[in-house]
Amino acid sequence: MAKKAKKTNSKLEKLNDISLKLTDVEFRYRENHPNAVDGVSFEIKHGEYVTIIGHNGSGKSTISKIIIGVLRPQKGKIEVFGNEVHSSTLTGIRKFLGIVFQNPDNQFIGSTVRDDIAFGLENRQIPQKDMQAIIDKAAAKVGMTNFLDHEPLMLSGGQKQRVAIASALALEPDIIIFDEATSMLDPKGRKEIKQIMVDLKESREKTIISITHDMDEILNADKVIVMNKGQMVKCGKPHEILYDEEFLKSIHLDVPFVSRVIDSLRLNGLNVKNTLDLRELVDEICQK
Template structure:
């Protein structure tokens, strides 16, 4: 990759929209309905966006189109203002990273160090630069003490953290988490969510997380709601969850704290409908003190 190609995205960071999708459509077979139908959305650089929807709603298909694993059949994709074409897709793909659902399917190397190095080697990073990059990436996910461990002996959460480190080592501008916590235990899920929130706080990467975890969307800047291949909502978590009955009508759950607040109200307890656990507890304590 020459210097001009290397800077194709970096030079256009002032264009606030990191990812623009216009009328994206894809179907797996001619006789099937569209898996993704006419999806248009602009995502600002530095935003944390979650994508929710029931199984078969088109979430993962859309992520694979963005990353270039599947080729859109209609519509346009722009990355920092650059139209993605067959000629430049390999270059633009270098600025996107993806963390998949199953961490066991993402390991190549015999050690954590080797696994992080694999992606760097594919990107032709000079060998003398690799140790520092590997160390920094491992440290960013709390795995610096495990660099010489075999992936086989790591927990699911640790494996997923290594997968994230492998992506971070390549310094992508956009990271997609494709149901990255769905196969983890509660501890592993918490660890991955903490990494995502840390990345959000830095505001130098666009984060797109496809998730079934409705509690995760509370921390997002924006939420995309997919249903039957279509983008049916795109708004802040607060505005999306105001219409919680609609979410349930398309077979989606609601966050636990909202479920508790609604349950209390249905039993005559006068609490505010809130998305904050702290606010709910405070409200309940105030009610108790008035008795």
């Protein structure tokens, strides 16, 4: 049984180091309809980088909405750092969370990057004298220091998402959720955002949860949760998921690019070992 949430000056405390725990969670959008999420249980420790993958309709986006409190499950329990999510704790729990959505244009409030990052700080009633240092630090983490006085809507897709990430980081969340955050970007923009995720992972200061259908993105994760038809059908390390090509095909997920290259090389008589690292594969080919 989850411990009763403790409060200090209306702020929830961390009761353990489990960033997120779902226990037998079920959700359906309408009565007499199939469950969009069906008996899902998993836990994510603080500092982990976890990807939740699945094709359209698998339940991964519904899971995301449940985590941030937009949807309330009909059954099961959600805990954030040991605090059970319900109506009386939701405001406090949301302070643990930072969200980066699919379309950054829908998140912009300010007329400049600086104003946009400041918006969340103003809502948290951060003293004006402290704001600039916080804004500068957040912008520096995502490489946007030189764009603070630019209009967000005039930036590239990758730059816009970096601003959205900076706005989330400025609020010092313990958990950052990337909800299909790279799906609308060009290859350059996707690469930029993936690198920021890796940098955040390596610091181990925050829990990173990425909801995605980008199979190449999961290469950097500590753990992968696979959703299909509302259920968690597999959970493991990236290599445990990606080397099982028959499993991926059975739930209509793409095989990552590096795996397709390896298959093609083997079909053409070049025996190479399994790897998830394209650079490692290139090095091996060069040595043959």
